[in-house]
Amino acid sequence: MKSGDKRSDCPISSSLDIFGDRWSLLIVRDLMVYKTRTYGDFTKSAERIATNILAKRLQVLEDNGIIIKLPYPDNKVKGLYKLSPKGVDLIPALVEIALWGEKYVSNPNEGSPFLKEVKKNKTKFLKNIMDQLSADDAATSD
Amino acid sequence: MKSGDKRSDCPISSSLDIFGDRWSLLIVRDLMVYKTRTYGDFTKSAERIATNILAKRLQVLEDNGIIIKLPYPDNKVKGLYKLSPKGVDLIPALVEIALWGEKYVSNPNEGSPFLKEVKKNKTKFLKNIMDQLSADDAATSD
DNA sequence: AATATCTACTTGCATTTTGCAAGTAAAAAG
DNA sequence: CTTTTTACTTGCAAAATGCAAGTAGATATT
Numbered sequence: 001m002k003s004g005d006k007r008s009d010c011p012i013s014s015s016l017d018i019f020g021d022r023w024s025l026l027i028v029r030d031l032m033v034y035k036t037r038t039y040g041d042f043t044k045s046a047e048r049i050a051t052n053i054l055a056k057r058l059q060v061l062e063d064n065g066i067i068i069k070l071p072y073p074d075n076k077v078k079g080l081y082k083l084s085p086k087g088v089d090l091i092p093a094l095v096e097i098a099l100w101g102e103k104y105v106s107n108p109n110e111g112s113p114f115l116k117e118v119k120k121n122k123t124k125f126l127k128n129i130m131d132q133l134s135a136d137d138a139a140t141s142d
Numbered sequence: 143m144k145s146g147d148k149r150s151d152c153p154i155s156s157s158l159d160i161f162g163d164r165w166s167l168l169i170v171r172d173l174m175v176y177k178t179r180t181y182g183d184f185t186k187s188a189e190r191i192a193t194n195i196l197a198k199r200l201q202v203l204e205d206n207g208i209i210i211k212l213p214y215p216d217n218k219v220k221g222l223y224k225l226s227p228k229g230v231d232l233i234p235a236l237v238e239i240a241l242w243g244e245k246y247v248s249n250p251n252e253g254s255p256f257l258k259e260v261k262k263n264k265t266k267f268l269k270n271i272m273d274q275l276s277a278d279d280a281a282t283s284d
Numbered sequence: 285a286a287t288a289t290c291t292a293c294t295t296g297c298a299t300t301t302t303g304c305a306a307g308t309a310a311a312a313a314g
Numbered sequence: 315c316t317t318t319t320t321a322c323t324t325g326c327a328a329a330a331t332g333c334a335a336g337t338a339g340a341t342a343t344t
Contacts, residue, residue: 008188011243012171022162029154046150050303077311077320096235101153181292192332219291219340
């Protein structure tokens with residue numbers, strides 16, 4: 001988990017060194033669904049992450065260039081987190097995990113509208129959402 | 143990590159409740175690459191998992207129906223682990239994680255032959271490897 | 285048959301991570 | 315000027331991780 005210690009050169013292993021825990025990908029999920037989030041927003045998600053864990057995960061994700069912290073417009077206390085391009089590129093993996101989870105471990109009667117779209121046309125869904133999040137990137141960088 | 147406690151109904155969250163740690167998906171990776179492994183084989187992988195952790199992860203993965211433990215032919219000590227169909231279905235997620243890792247956190251000069259194939263034709267690669275592992279399923283179940 | 289070795293674990297213990305509850309400091313709102 | 319909101323930090327108990335060593339039964343060796 002600390003930056004610098006890679007267990008091996010395997011890309012899967014190196015990836016898991018960064019986000020192989022129970023929380024990191026949920027943060028990415030929230031940023032995929034909502035585009036931007038404040039610290040407080042994250043604490044309100046269904047899984048109820050503890051604030052100390054949240055702070056650490058946000059730091060690791062930021063250190064690894066997966067998320068970006070921006071100042072909140074006209075407010076010096078709040079911050080706004082969003083996915084970087086590197087973070088946006090995690091969406092295909094996230095979607096595959098979601099599909100697996102829905103198939104094998106989810107309540108059958110609560111299919112999310114998101115996953116319904118994914119199953120209708122995965123390629124189209126990915127292009128749409130990734131383009132959208134990338135467009136936000138371009139917008140905020142000027 | 144214990145069976146039974148789901149943090150929420152989100153399929154991503156529920157999936158991570160099972161394999162959201164630094165080791166589980168490496169076990170799945172080894173079974174994807176090598177088809178079958180003994181306990182000792184796993185301990186020889188590059189990341190050098192400790193034997194107590196390995197035993198626990200194998201148990202959790204077996205409890206969750208992701209891997210299957212078979213007797214080793216003509217040997218009462220050894221066991222042979224392999225992916226179940228549910229485990230085989232994790233391969234698309236694993237491949238996306240590998241692609242992300244190769245793009246962002248891997249040594250640029252060591253592209254695996256596996257990933258080269260994936261990048262040439264992802265759909266074909268997935269079909270081939272998943273069919274192959276499923277065929278092994280059918281063979282061992284009679 | 286006796287012994288050594290191999291295989292799959294288990295156990296003990298130190299370290300690290302997680303999780304909960306409470307606290308804090310600065311900005312914003314009233 | 316006081317209260318509230320926001321983003322954290324801190325202290326501490328519990329759980330997970332990691333290392334090293336131990337064990338028990340099957341297998342190979344002499």
